[in-house]
Amino acid sequence: MIVHKVSGQRVRLCAACFNDDEVAALGHQVMLHGRIGQQTVAELTENPELITGLAGDSSYAKSDGETYREWADCFPWLVPAAAAELYAQWREQQGVTR
Numbered sequence: 001m002i003v004h005k006v007s008g009q010r011v012r013l014c015a016a017c018f019n020d021d022e023v024a025a026l027g028h029q030v031m032l033h034g035r036i037g038q039q040t041v042a043e044l045t046e047n048p049e050l051i052t053g054l055a056g057d058s059s060y061a062k063s064d065g066e067t068y069r070e071w072a073d074c075f076p077w078l079v080p081a082a083a084a085e086l087y088a089q090w091r092e093q094q095g096v097t098r
Helices: 020-046 048-052 064-074 081-094
Strands: none
Touching: 020 048, 020 064, 020 081, 048 064, 048 081, 064 081
């Protein structure tokens, strides 16, 4: 069983329930997340301040800043250095701990 830590989505990897359709769907998810990751790295490289954007005021609509911070929490090794430094400063100001 694989669990995505942000969404809680679970994928069971066993021979009985992992058919060709499941393999194809998982492959598409990997490609989609790869594209999203590349786009996010490019955006944060160009404009590192995006990661310190305001939090949304709605419980069902995330702000761009929240989306970037969730991504950074999942993939900290991919965050560009300037954005990582700004995020660390933002976390200190907000009193956020991991």
